[in-house]
Amino acid sequence: MIYPQSLVRLIDELGRLPGVGPKSAQRLAFHLLRSDRAAVDRLAAALVDARARIASCAECGFFAEGEGGVCALCRDPRRDRGLMCVVEDPKDVAALEATHEYRGLYHVLGRALSPIDGVGPEALGLDRLARRLEGGEVREVILATDPDVEGEATAMFLSHWLSGRGVRVTRIARGLPMGGDLDYADALTLVRALEGRQEMREGGVSG
Amino acid sequence: MIYPQSLVRLIDELGRLPGVGPKSAQRLAFHLLRSDRAAVDRLAAALVDARARIASCAECGFFAEGEGGVCALCRDPRRDRGLMCVVEDPKDVAALEATHEYRGLYHVLGRALSPIDGVGPEALGLDRLARRLEGGEVREVILATDPDVEGEATAMFLSHWLSGRGVRVTRIARGLPMGGDLDYADALTLVRALEGRQEMREGGVSG
Incomplete structure (x- = not known):
């Protein structure tokens, strides 16, 4: 050399x-x-x-300063503690925060289910999620895992796991990305976009 | 944040x-x-x-270990000390070495002439180059500065500066890049490729 x-x-x-x-x-x-x-x-x-210095937030699993520390989002008194968005990764929190639209809490799983890689439900640390729901403050859990095979399977599994826990369970919409061309979208995206279609109202779309 | x-x-x-x-x-x-x-x-x-640790080689200006140190290339007894290739940057040495074809020495200028940025001949450290040529061992100096405005100007300047120093001065060929399409080449590259054309011989091209 x-x-x-x-x-x-x-x-x-x-x-x-x-x-x-x-x-x-x-x-x-x-x-x-x-x-x-x-x-x-x-x-x-x-x-x-x-x-x-950086460790996982003891509450949500996002980045926090120091072992056992709690992140800035969980500490923020202005966040809506009735909403909890479940994501796979800290990166996803950053992406959602960048929209400046979501004002609830997060829950970072750290991974998605992947039987092929030997990642089963026990790897999702659901005790921690169960503990956070115990207080009864959370009204709605938004499943925002990735729209891929593992993420969809994880969302499916969590929706079962969450049923009977007294929370509304929703899944973020899958459909055509904004600014894209319909004829460039893959078939599965088009299927999801059709399935998830919403009533048009004058001046917008119904929820 | x-x-x-x-x-x-x-x-x-x-x-x-x-x-x-x-x-x-x-x-x-x-x-x-x-x-x-x-x-x-x-x-x-x-x-x-x-x-x-890393400093410039006291001989050629490439990377060497320690202030005043000499690089592995200058220390290598198998290199042809009659050939010296002048380049702008240490990166260029790495690129030429990766060809495994060149077995001479290098001289790294560290920059090209750029009157617009106030980089004149004094910034090229020509004392160092003059000193290396003094021994009379070098037969040929290959000017391998970039084929852009600054690099061409630098090559032009150096060829004047080197004339009368008893060395053959050559410039690396500018022409069509291998694997490219003639009709994708820019006009200036085509002009250089025509100017630099060489006699075809059976089984190859003359030097």
Whole structure:
């Protein structure tokens, strides 16, 4: 190898990041070597610091500071504690928050059911969800797992599991993405869009 | 912001990397938080370590370990010391090495001439190049700066600067990229491809 050992190691470590191939790892490494040394130290410190501090929120499973800590969303008194949106991943919380429309709480499963990978219901940590529903404050649970095989199966399973617990159980709509072309949509999306069709009212659509 | 402070900081630092937008920075951060803590520590150490150790090769300007150190290429006794390829950037050395065809030395300028950005000949560090040519060992200097405005201007300037120094001065060929379509090539590339045309010989092309 023509590179010094410490550069090879840096390229190798950067190349382990998701979406970073050998070529981008090299480009990133070259950039970092040309950067201000303080900037590189800051990045390294941010990495170690975030990894050491961030844990799952003891309530919802989103990111919180410190083991046993509670996240900013669960602590926010302005959130509607009657609504709980169940998602697979912290990323999904971020996506829903970016809409600025949803004002309820979340529940992050951390994964979807996947029998093929040996992920059964016990991996979903449902004790934690059951405990959160015990208080009786939650009126509605919105199942917002991904619209793929695992996510649909998880939603199906949870809707059974939730029945009889005195909450309304809903599933986010599957249909045509906004801004898309109908003739580009896949058949399954079109089937779901038809199944989920809603009455038109003047000036909008009924709920 | 809904994220804990240390996560915001990590996303922010990752987003400063070239080619990493806010969305990818978040994706990388989420991945790192889920990674093994030892793996994150290793990445951080590799960053600090490489930035602290790697310097420019005292001979050619490529990457070397330690201030005043000499790179693996310059140290390699099997390289042809009569050939010197002048490039703008360490990345270019890596690209040429990946061909496994070139066995001479390199000279990394670190930049190209760019009067618009106030980069004049004095920024090219030509003293260093002059010193390397003094021994008289170098027979040929191959100008391999980029085939863009700055790179062409730099090659032009260097060919003047090198005349009378007793070395053959050549420029890498500009022409149609292999595997491409002639009718997709831009006009300037076609002009260069025509200008640089070579006599066909049976079984190949003359030099």
